[in-house]
Amino acid sequence: MTTAATVHEGTDSPYALSHLDALESEAVHIFREVAGEFERPVILFSGGKDSIVMLHLALKAFAPAAIPFTLLHVDTGHNFTEVLEYRDRVVAAHGLRLHVASVQDYIDRGVLRERPDGTRNPLQTVPLTEAIQEHRFDAVFGGGRRDEEKARAKERVFSLRDEFSQWDPRRQRPELWQLYNGRHAPGEHVRVFPLSNWTELDVWQYIEREKIELPEIYFAHEREVFQRSGMWLTAGAWGGPKESESVETRLVRYRTVGDMSCTGAVDSDATTLDAVITEIAASRLTERGATRADDKMSEAAMEDRKREGYF
């Protein structure tokens, strides 16, 4: 038998955990707290790297038993095929149960209307909150990280949402030690962010350490893209390019995975995890700054969406 945690020399005691071990241990603690205190938790799973890491941590937290949570995917209708295939493969491999809330259904029923800019990201809020109410989920895990965005930096690990799923940043519960307060009234729920303290680089280093498989679009590949608002968007049936925009084939990869209408690709020749990690460590742009159009709408775009129930 051996100990798995890395022991470090130098100024720290031999009992100091490596930063990845410390973050992993904290996230597992959060998953187990929710399993112990809530009736109907669900993991938001998009097939993106953060939710993939979240699922991997949940699997470790309850091994050798199955995870006591179901999954929920809010499908914008503009998702990458590779990501949806990955999602279904993972769900099948671990015998999980997946709920899908579809933005397209809401548009087809006339409940939601397509935005003039074609972006469907903000439209996810209604299907998400209605799915939470319908299934009476009382804890909803999200892969949000505080390093992503300045409004997210203010988010608690356990974030109470009212019966309308609203976030009120000025009325958040203080969060002390590792004593998470998940009490809520019927109809209310708690959003839980086990990756709160992880950075983009931590996520990638953990993926490498744990040898976690990802959808291929995270690695450099040739793709037909066109430029809009300074971003390389994937051409496709979702509505791009317009007549004035021209398609070209470029060597690109994705840093985030979201709705095709607002998630940009970055020029890259990183085809391996090592190369991706080196590229991210050297990048002078944040993940969302490089690839998310919806955050650029206004200075408080994320805060405003979160107030309405976005994750």
Place this chain on the structure above:
Amino acid sequence: MTTRDIQLAEQLSATTLLRFATAGSVDDGKSTLVGRLLHDSKSILTDQLEAVEHASRSRGQETPDLALLTDGLRAEREQGITIDVAYRYFATPRRRFILADTPGHVQYTRNMVTGASTAELAVVLVDARNGVVEQTRRHAAVAALLRVPHVVLAVNKMDLVDYAEPVFAAIAEEFTAYAASLGVPEITAIPISALAGDNVVDPSANMDWYGGPTVLEHLETVPVSHDLTGCHARLPVQYVIRPQTAEHPDYRGYAGQIAAGTFRVGEQVTVLPAGRTSKIAGIDLLGQSVDIAWTPQSVTLLLEDDIDISRGDLIVPSGDAPATTQDVEATVCHVADQPLAVGQRVLLKHTTRTVKAIVKEIPSRLTLDDLSQHPNPGQLVANDIGRVKIRTAEPLALDSYADSRRTGSFLLIDPADGTTLAAGMAGDSFTATAEAVQVTDDEGWDF
């Protein structure tokens, strides 16, 4: 390899994680210090800086306002003040950092408590022109109450006092004496100018009389985990793992994060509060079998005997069990807008156990400025710190907060609406108590 490649390789090899909190009054330059740390350690990325420059320009400011980096809420930007704790992340070749950036306003003392509760180090900022003021004493007292292991006194704005050593020396001496009287174990005083960049990341050419580390150098080298050999081992049971599958028909594991100390296979353990004993048959560290595990690892313990154990129980070495009690004496920091009164029914959350409780007595309320005690205040309101006596419906295995921040801390929760009312620390408030003045009136209380 280019210099940039070497920097990258170093950054990727950064190993340990340090959680620290900053505290300082409104105009002490806290945002500037945070901005300087992030900027000079190259942790601000181009698009963030552009966003700040753009926002500053649209507000009519000529230079980028670095506070806009950390003030993430609409209301904070509108008012130009920090309301809530924000967490920042940065890395150097030596270490990763999680910074709890806490507000300086008196009315947000509870948020400093939030930031300090998980911090291993607190940076207390002082304006060199003003020296140690009321707010400095409050911050030192909060750090001492929360038992933050390391405290840094950053004497800022040294550029405005001609980088004079005697100014720094006098402030450092006064602060160190005060903090030592509260039992703060380690104080490092550093003269800085956050605005000019002296001794924040780079050593100052203006203060050759100072031979100590810069703020960042200190953050990089301070030890993050203390020696565990003297700690009482504690595992609060979070969840019982029972796969009940063909492959694992009899697996029954007690999952939790080790709150203190170390556990070994073969060790005799006791389960509290019931007091049953068994022996550790195995330890699973997230799917891998190990023979020793320590705090703060999340593990699953397997015991030799099938005994009744559930969430909320505490597993401890049989020779080192805390006493269980239904009468808790503690210091609490009141964090809610609604008050906490004598006779009030509350819930008490300690580790993974939540029990009903009643506030029997509030013997005193503490004034952080001079550490004087106001006897029998009747109730505590937002930002108050006071002593309480609580009777719980079930016995708790509570350590003294001085021995264990994790198993000596608890929350008081309003059973009606779930509000977190107070942060509790069991046992005595300060390790070394200064001469506390007993006063009976309410004059001078300004929380």
